[in-house]
Amino acid sequence: MPHKFNASRRHKFDKKKYRVTNWRAYNESLRNRGDLTIWVNREIGKEWSAQRRTTRGGQRKYSDLAIEACLTLRSVYALALRQTQGLMRSVVRLMKIDLLVPDFSTLSRRAGGLQITKAAKARTEPVHLVVDSTGVKIYGEGEWLQNKHKTKATRRSWRKLHLGMDLNTGEIVCSDLTYENVGDPTVLPDLLDQVDGPVNRFLGDGAYDGEPTRRVLETRYGVDVEIIIPPPKTAVLSPEADRNPSSRDKHILAIKDKGRLGWQKQTGYNQRSRIETQMGRWKQVIGNKLKARTFNNQRTETKIGVRILNTITELSRPAFEAIS
Structure with missing residues (x-):
């Protein structure tokens, strides 16, 4: 009995083999995926605090960018919210920046309505x-x-x-x-x-x-x-x-x-x-x-996942050439 019932009539193609032609640049991009400076830089401290609101209600302490930075580290390094808070505290301490880090409950609460910043890119072709x-x-x-x-x-x-x-x-x-x-x-x-x-x-x-x-x-x-x-x-x-x-x-x-x-x-x-x-x-x-349990938080998690994959793509992509 063949593996497929109609195996004798199936189209069979020889699997093509490819070779990566930019190994040096691609290897470096793989290393950079774990580089903290790719995901967090010093400029983030300038926009860490939320702008003061003029309407009624409580004042937010952290900006959307600060919450997004923490949740990005969470997705990149596959951490829970408490571990994410600990990692970000160590990052700002090593960068010698005097910043307060949002706690895990704040990250969970703010994730639902978070507005993810979209990098503006000039397109040259459709x-x-x-x-x-x-x-x-x-x-x-x-x-x-x-x-x-x-x-x-x-x-x-x-x-x-x-x-x-x-x-x-x-x-x-x-x-x-x-x-x-x-x-x-x-x-x-x-x-x-x-x-x-x-x-x-x-x-x-x-x-x-x-x-x-x-x-x-x-x-x-x-x-x-x-x-x-x-x-x-x-x-x-x-x-x-x-x-x-x-x-x-x-x-x-x-x-x-x-x-x-x-x-x-x-x-x-x-x-x-x-x-x-x-x-x-x-x-x-x-x-x-x-990882998120509510639907709004799950949507934010996927938006951050898209930003991460696009950042990885910008670092470098493998270039292939067919060898057989």
């Missing part, structure tokens, strides 16, 4: 946007407890993480966290609101197939935006396919003519695998489980 979503676990009993002690299986709670990446730069340009029952096309307008600059190419999997996705993209970026979404096997041509075929009709005809693999090569849909690689990178660097 965005080639690829989007996808993945599930991340949240606080609760793990599989080990059920397997070890034969406890009663409970319904797993998880959140859906939506990411959008620019294929030109590898930067995560938009992100969102939703409940598990929210569909991908529903979140797309909110993701597009976060993209700075025009989008002239959009890649998504079959979950985004449908008129609502194409309508929102063409409304925002014009009818010239290139939309690459694979239609399902049961897809049929629209009534106006003969006179005025839509981009979806053209994809259906191309798949019938060249096959699905040929269509992927022609349209460049294979590049969508880079967002899946980004998902795996997230779960390896940030983790596959959210």
